[in-house]
Amino acid sequence: MDWEAFIISFKLASWTVILLVPLAILLARMLAWWRAPLRFMIEAVLALPLVLPPSVLGFYFLVLFNPNAPLGGWIREVTGATLVFSFPGLVLASMVYSLPFAAQPLLRAFETIPQQLREAAWCSGLGPWQTFWKIELPLARAGLFSALALTFAHTLGEFGVVLMVGGNIPGQTRTLAVAIYDRVQAFDERSAGVMSMVLLGFSLVVVSSVYAIERRK
Amino acid sequence: MNGLVVEIRQRRPAPLDIGLECREGELLALVGPSGSGKTTLLRCIAGLHRPQGRIVCGGEVWLDSGARVALPSQRRRVGFVFQDYALFPHLTVLENVALGCRSPRNQALAKARQWLARVHLSGLEERLPTTLSGGQQQRVALARALMRDPAVILLDEPFSAVDQVTRRRLRLEMAELRRGLQLPIVLVTHDLEEAEMLADRIALIHHGRILQQGLPREVLQRPVNSEAARLVDIRNLFRGRVTAVDEARGRCHLRWPGGEVEANWRKGLPPGTSVDWCIPPSGLVLHSRLRPSRGVRENPVKGRIVEIVHFGGHAQVILAPASAPQLRLYLDLPLHVAERNRLAVGEGIGVSLLIDSIHLMED
DSSP: OOHHHHHHHHHHHHHHHHHHHHHHHHHHHHHHTOOOTTHHHHHHHHHHHHHSOHHHHHHHHHHHHOTTSHHHHHHHHHHSOOSTTSHHHHHHHHHHHHHHHHHHHHHHHHHTSOHHHHHHHHHTTOOHHHHIIIIIHHHTHHHHHHHHHHHHHHHHTOOHHIIIIIOOOTTTTOOHHHHHHHHHHTTOHHHHHHHHHHHHHHHHHHHHHHHHHHHHO | OOSEEEEEEEOSSSOEEEEEEEOTTOEEEEEOOTTSSHHHHHHHHHTSSOOEEEEEETTEEEEEGGGTEEOOGGGSOEEEEOTTOOOOTTSOHHHHHHTTOOSOHHHHHHHHHHHHHHTTOTTOTTSOGGGSOHHHHHHHHHHHHHHTOOSEEEEESTTTTSOHHHHHHHHHHHHHHHHTOOSOEEEEESOHHHHHHHOSEEEEEETTEEEEEEOHHHHHHSOSSHHHHHHTTOOOEEEEEEEEEETTTTEEEEEETTEEEEEEOOTTOOTTOEEEEEOOGGGEEEOOSSSOOGGGGSSEEEEEEEEEEEETTEEEEEEEETTOTTSOEEEEEEHHHHHHTTOOTTOEEEEEEOGGGOEEEEO
8 A cells, every 4th residue: 555645646636625626616606697709618628628638638738738838837936936847737637627517516506596696695695706605606506516526526536637647656646546556567456456446446535426426405 | 745755777788768757645555567767767766777867856966967066975865775685684673674774873772773664673683584474574664764864765676575364464564664664665576466555656567668657547447548548457358349429428339259238438549549458357247147237238248157256255267258258357356246247158148337437449
């Protein structure tokens, strides 16, 4: 059992949730009542990571953030660090890859709030911000739980993107999923088995709690 | 004036061109068919919809497109009771009412309790809205609307989502409650009976315009034209032609398919003018079959009964005039009168159309 890899997986999933979910709330809230002709395009882009092979995403990430490319070079100049083969880069790539899992449940949840409830809040004197905190977000809480749990679980199970973007640097970018692959390559089936079991159990708990919450709603 | 003054217009999405006033303590009912613009008008007042024009309420300008003033809903002191009440399902009754109050929390809760007591909901403060009956939900919505110290109360079909027994009780409560409120109240309804019962004035709206406004009796019994008459469900509506005028007595004679009637004349209707005319069911008097009286000389019409419908101690009798069997005359009688005269479908009877009840409308 590679505990270092387990901690990195856990850290990656946590950071992705912390950074992505607020962003997804913002996006979903903006999109939910927006009736524009180009809305379908934005929804399609949001859903794209669902169907795109992780290797494609990883490839473009490497192309963009390579220190020799304009964007990657600029980032290195400003921060002194590079995003490829590093933990922050991994977090950024995970955020893109898990975006649909965070945004979709929230979008559906916001969409089902009747317009009249928001109007009632405005007519009770609540400003847009108060309406969001006191009415919209509490009513979308089932979507929020789903977004949190699915993003966390999905990031934990990431493999392709992590391998492409992060490589396999022990203690930095080697996650549990990559460590399993690594152990199988080395014919260490016992370690691979234990780690797979841990990941399987963990994912099962997370996903079943999502369904339990959905059911209660 | 401290009441509400509205002058708005728009072309899209549906045309709207409306001017109305509602004084403090006055209840104005907006009636009209679905899609006539009643609810849109209410939303304009609340700031949920932005037309062109001017809205002034409680001495504050809420909308003035000329001066580019358009306050958001939050800054208009409106108490809005939505059609389905729009209670927040995740908050308790007390929180629903106290939510919008800017006072410190303890004061807000105390004030909310007071309003809940005023609408007879004490004891239900900690319940969730979904566990309440329709009538109770309506009261929560009303308490929430009053909580804001509104400058106007807007009621969008507030009695439509409850059963008839509850509706009757809530209407009575509303009548009682409003006497203690010195506020303009605007009520949207498609129920004419409700409007007549609660309103000080009625505005009849059709296709985004006010067809007629005035006292309930005025609007419901003396429509300005045949369109207004149809909208207020006047069934004794006929066409005719002025044949003779007696200016000295203020009377005229009308020729109509059922014969000739005498009516009160008003200026602007010289002989030869085509008019629409109507008479409320209460303006038709049955010629007693037991004791013939002298009244039978006032606009007598003979006919055959084609239908009798009983409702709440009354009998609605539908009559086909002998001289125009394709037309229908509706009259309302106390049930005991109908029974004593042994009225039955197929029987021939005579009625008088009371001169003072006949209302002439220009073509």
